Amino acid sequence: xAKKPLLEFTDRGIYCAPGKFYIDPWKPVDxxxxxxxxxxxxxxxxKHYLAHYLSREVLLYRLGGIALQTVEYGEKIVxxxxxxxxxxxxxxxxxxxxxxxYQGEVWVVSGDYKTEDDGISTPFEPVKCHHFISECTFxxxxxxxxxxxxVFEDVNNWWRNNLSNGLATVIVGYSLGKAQRILQNLDLFxxxxxxxxxxxxxxxxxxxxxxxxxxxxxxxxxxxxxxVRKGIILAPPSSVGTPWMRKxxxxxxxxxxxxxxxxxAKHRRAADRGFILSDHADWDGLISAIDxxxxxxxxxxxxxxxxxxxxxxxxxxxxxxxxxxxxxxxxENPQDVAAEEKEFEASNSxxxxxxxx
Amino acid sequence: xxxxAQLFLSLDETNKTNEKVKVLxxxxxxxxxxxxxxxxxLFTGRxxxxxxxxxxxxxxxxxxxxxxxxxxxxxxxxVGDLAETMALLMPQKExxxxxxxxxxxxxxxxxxxxxxxxxxxxxxxxxxxxxxxxRFVFNKLLTGSFRVGVSQNLVIKALAEITGLDAATxxxxxxxxxxxxxxxxxxxxxxxxxxxxxxxxxPFFLAYPIQETSDKQRSVEEIEGALGDAGQWQAEWxxxxxxxxxxxxxxxIFIWSRGEDLSTDKFPELHPFLNALPDGTVIDGEIxxxxxxxxxxxxxxQTRIGRKNLxxxxxxxxxxxxxxxxxLEYNGEDIRYKSQSERRxxxxxxxxxxxFPEMFRLSELIEFNSWDDLAKKREExxxxxxxxxMLKRKTATYQVGRRRGDWWKWKIDPLSVDAVMIYAQKGHGxxxxxxxxxxxxxxxxxxxxxxxKAYSGLTDQEINKVDYFIKRNTLEKFGPVRTxxxxxxxxxxxxxxxxxxxxxxxxxxxxxxxxxWRHDKPKEEADTLETLKxxxxx
Numbered sequence: 001x002a003k004k005p006l007l008e009f010t011d012r013g014i015y016c017a018p019g020k021f022y023i024d025p026w027k028p029v030d031x032x033x034x035x036x037x038x039x040x041x042x043x044x045x046x047k048h049y050l051a052h053y054l055s056r057e058v059l060l061y062r063l064g065g066i067a068l069q070t071v072e073y074g075e076k077i078v079x080x081x082x083x084x085x086x087x088x089x090x091x092x093x094x095x096x097x098x099x100x101x102y103q104g105e106v107w108v109v110s111g112d113y114k115t116e117d118d119g120i121s122t123p124f125e126p127v128k129c130h131h132f133i134s135e136c137t138f139x140x141x142x143x144x145x146x147x148x149x150x151v152f153e154d155v156n157n158w159w160r161n162n163l164s165n166g167l168a169t170v171i172v173g174y175s176l177g178k179a180q181r182i183l184q185n186l187d188l189f190x191x192x193x194x195x196x197x198x199x200x201x202x203x204x205x206x207x208x209x210x211x212x213x214x215x216x217x218x219x220x221x222x223x224x225x226x227x228v229r230k231g232i233i234l235a236p237p238s239s240v241g242t243p244w245m246r247k248x249x250x251x252x253x254x255x256x257x258x259x260x261x262x263x264x265a266k267h268r269r270a271a272d273r274g275f276i277l278s279d280h281a282d283w284d285g286l287i288s289a290i291d292x293x294x295x296x297x298x299x300x301x302x303x304x305x306x307x308x309x310x311x312x313x314x315x316x317x318x319x320x321x322x323x324x325x326x327x328x329x330x331x332e333n334p335q336d337v338a339a340e341e342k343e344f345e346a347s348n349s350x351x352x353x354x355x356x357x
Numbered sequence: 358x359x360x361x362a363q364l365f366l367s368l369d370e371t372n373k374t375n376e377k378v379k380v381l382x383x384x385x386x387x388x389x390x391x392x393x394x395x396x397x398x399l400f401t402g403r404x405x406x407x408x409x410x411x412x413x414x415x416x417x418x419x420x421x422x423x424x425x426x427x428x429x430x431x432x433x434x435x436v437g438d439l440a441e442t443m444a445l446l447m448p449q450k451e452x453x454x455x456x457x458x459x460x461x462x463x464x465x466x467x468x469x470x471x472x473x474x475x476x477x478x479x480x481x482x483x484x485x486x487x488x489x490x491x492r493f494v495f496n497k498l499l500t501g502s503f504r505v506g507v508s509q510n511l512v513i514k515a516l517a518e519i520t521g522l523d524a525a526t527x528x529x530x531x532x533x534x535x536x537x538x539x540x541x542x543x544x545x546x547x548x549x550x551x552x553x554x555x556x557x558x559x560p561f562f563l564a565y566p567i568q569e570t571s572d573k574q575r576s577v578e579e580i581e582g583a584l585g586d587a588g589q590w591q592a593e594w595x596x597x598x599x600x601x602x603x604x605x606x607x608x609x610i611f612i613w614s615r616g617e618d619l620s621t622d623k624f625p626e627l628h629p630f631l632n633a634l635p636d637g638t639v640i641d642g643e644i645x646x647x648x649x650x651x652x653x654x655x656x657x658x659q660t661r662i663g664r665k666n667l668x669x670x671x672x673x674x675x676x677x678x679x680x681x682x683x684x685l686e687y688n689g690e691d692i693r694y695k696s697q698s699e700r701r702x703x704x705x706x707x708x709x710x711x712x713f714p715e716m717f718r719l720s721e722l723i724e725f726n727s728w729d730d731l732a733k734k735r736e737e738x739x740x741x742x743x744x745x746x747m748l749k750r751k752t753a754t755y756q757v758g759r760r761r762g763d764w765w766k767w768k769i770d771p772l773s774v775d776a777v778m779i780y781a782q783k784g785h786g787x788x789x790x791x792x793x794x795x796x797x798x799x800x801x802x803x804x805x806x807x808x809x810k811a812y813s814g815l816t817d818q819e820i821n822k823v824d825y826f827i828k829r830n831t832l833e834k835f836g837p838v839r840t841x842x843x844x845x846x847x848x849x850x851x852x853x854x855x856x857x858x859x860x861x862x863x864x865x866x867x868x869x870x871x872x873x874w875r876h877d878k879p880k881e882e883a884d885t886l887e888t889l890k891x892x893x894x895x
Binding site for chain 1: 425431788
């Protein structure tokens with residue numbers, strides 16, 4: 001009889017039978033190990049959560065009073081004889097790859113990751129394994145990222161230009177990850193950073209977690225339009241085109257996302273400026289990361305899975321495509337936008353979820 | 358190339374008209390005059406000939422980017438634009454070139470004569486010295502697919518502000534067939550007298566639609582409120598043919614279509630009547646197929662468009678004639694400043710004098726006493742193969758481009774059916790990597806028969822939702838096409854319907870588009886093939 005694999009792909013998520021736990025499950029389970037706090041990986045309703053300690057406050061803020069255990073990178077936890085260790089994934093602050101080891105067999109679940117050091121998330125670290133479960137959100141060769149230094153030079157120049165043309169500057173990025181990456185790389189000699197409520201809630205959660213972020217000022221009813229015009233507004237994708245954003249006009253609106261690499265996608269979002277900045281690995285990044293694991297088999301969970309799998313097999317990897325429900329925050333699916341809008345409404349009416357502030 | 362690539366990027370980065378004009382002016386102010394003319398040629402659809410065929414370009418691009426063919430094709434489906442795909446796939450580098458646009462186009466034109474090996478070397482070298490943005494624009498020139506998101510009007514506006522000439526004059530001066538290699542900037546902007554090219558057409562005056570969206574009809578009261586007394590207007594049938602400008606000057610004849618294509622050779626039947634016109638005459642009208650003296654649907658005309666050789670059979674089966682509705686030049690004088698009524702009188706005189714009244718027809722003036730009366734007459738449109746009614750203010754001059762005010766088109770309601778989406782494909786341009794091209798089906802018994810493809814009509818938000826549905830409800834994949842679980846119902850509008858032997862359903866629609874998403878309808882309640890066939894009216 002063939003041996004059952006250590007990790008299986010089930011309709012609830014990635015399951016470890018001997019360890020009796022799931023990784024990033026999308027239906028309620030007893031024991032969940034979470035790679036990172038984005039909504040397509042950290043769902044509500046599990047009895048017990050294990051995650052990196054830097055995702056602690058964000059998870060509590062997003063999911064409320066969950067039973068959460070946190071660990072450091074490299075700290076080994078044993079579940080029913082199976083050892084579980086977290087390694088940095090470089091995706092967002094507190095994001096982890098999950099290494100699962102049992103009877104000499106090693107599996108690693110990447111969650112989402114990027115190979116470039118963004119200066120704020122602990123940099124991605126390749127982990128040797130037999131089986132590697134990888135994302136491939138940008139698994140097409142048309143996606144090649146420039147170093148972030150160059151991107152932020154463009155961002156800061158654009159901001160300076162807007163200042164001298166009397167335009168407000170709105171920069172848009174996902175509230176967990178992209179927003180902080182932008183915040184840490186803005187040239188604060190240009191002016192102050194004003195934040196949308198959804199982003200500021202996340203910032204506050206991170207600060208409670210001991211993360212040191214550049215100073216920000218939350219935009220409230222009292223914030224004056226003239227004051228904001230002298231700085232920069234940091235806003236989430238769900239705020240684009242809303243009355244909230246329009247009241248700062250005239251403004252120039254820049255969108256930071258890997259999708260901005262394609263003109264079509266850029267036009268669709270009607271951004272004045274598209275900055276190609278992603279928290280996922282690009283084509284070369286994915287291939288080098290997979291190669292560095294030395295794995296016997298790689299499983300592709302979300303992104304351009306079909307063609308990326310085919311290509312990997314052609315160049316000598318043993319690759320398989322698997323079906324999961326991951327692939328959220330960069331895909332901007334309607335559910336995600338709806339979730340963020342709800343969060344936005346809640347934060348606007350002063351009923352923000354999570355602990356008191 | 359740097360300036361030109363930057364122009365392209367800057368135009369891409371704003372959707373505000375004033376900023377686009379500023380960007381265009383900045384470009385004009387910083388490049389040599391020859392670059393200005395090349396840019397004008399490109400921005401008005403005058404592309405250089407393709408020096409290398411696209412199969413070779415693709416092959417060499419795959420080589421330069423070191424990926425297999427299937428992955429190149431997949432990348433193209435994701436990006437939705439060949440020039441952009443090739444630009445993105447090659448290694449990213451800093452630019453090391455300093456040739457201007459004129460020099461690049463000269464190279465493009467010269468390389469076509471060289472043997473294949475030379476062309477390949479030149480192309481690989483060129484790619485290697487350009488950065489991604491320059492490479493993209495260069496590829497656009499190379500593949501002859503150069504299109505920009507800037508209307509000719511904006512380019513003219515920028516040019517007018519720089520030169521101090523008025524926009525209408527400039528618009529006229531860049532009409533017709535000129536080459537950027539021979540038409541100079543000095544000629545273009547000289548104080549008076551456009552350069553004397555006898556073939557040059559006038560810019561077309563285009564009508565504004567009375568109803569902005571096809572499913573929102575205007576009432577007679579609304580029309581009266583907006584247009585005033587019916588007596589100030591002349592009404593004609595709106596035909597669905599090819600808008601054409603017919604010129605007779607210096608003993609030569611020219612036929613221009615609205616796309617500014619010189620199509621004189623495509624319509625040999627019209628030559629005798631054009632030759633018989635007095636010199637210095639320009640007529641505006643609709644070229645239509647006729648049978649037994651009656652205009653036929655566009656479908657018939659379509660069979661001859663695009664053919665290189667017009668066989669005797671085609672000329673016999675779908676002979677064309679012109680329904681003339683305006684006269685722009687008479688006795689060599691530009692009479693666009695005269696009123697609609699005055700120009701009509703001249704047109705009638707010209708037509709009365711023609712020995713070819715079968716070919717040179719007059720657009721009939723519809724008699725009506727009131728807007729109510731005209732609204733009733735409009736209902737007859739479909740039965741005579743017209744698309745609706747044209748309204749022209751009797752005092753109107755002949756203007757440039759699409760203008761609100763004096764010319765209106767009042768089209769009839771589209772036909773429509775409710776249909777189920779069954780296939781989807783990714784779109785192009787701003788819809789790249791999103792499923793936006795759909796195939797729709799109606800019921801034939803318990804089977805769904807595909808009958809139409811449609812690309813437009815949904816909002817961006819709806820497109821996102823449909824895309825999300827498709828990605829999670831795909832039954833099968835055939836190359837770029839996905840078979841989708843039949844579930845979503847849409848109302849499909851179209852202008853006309855014809856029998857077709859080429860389609861499974863046996864019918865072909867004209868201008869199908871999505872009118873709305875019928876969230877309220879389950880797929881079982883979509884229309885049937887019989888309903889569609891009944892609309893054939895035969």
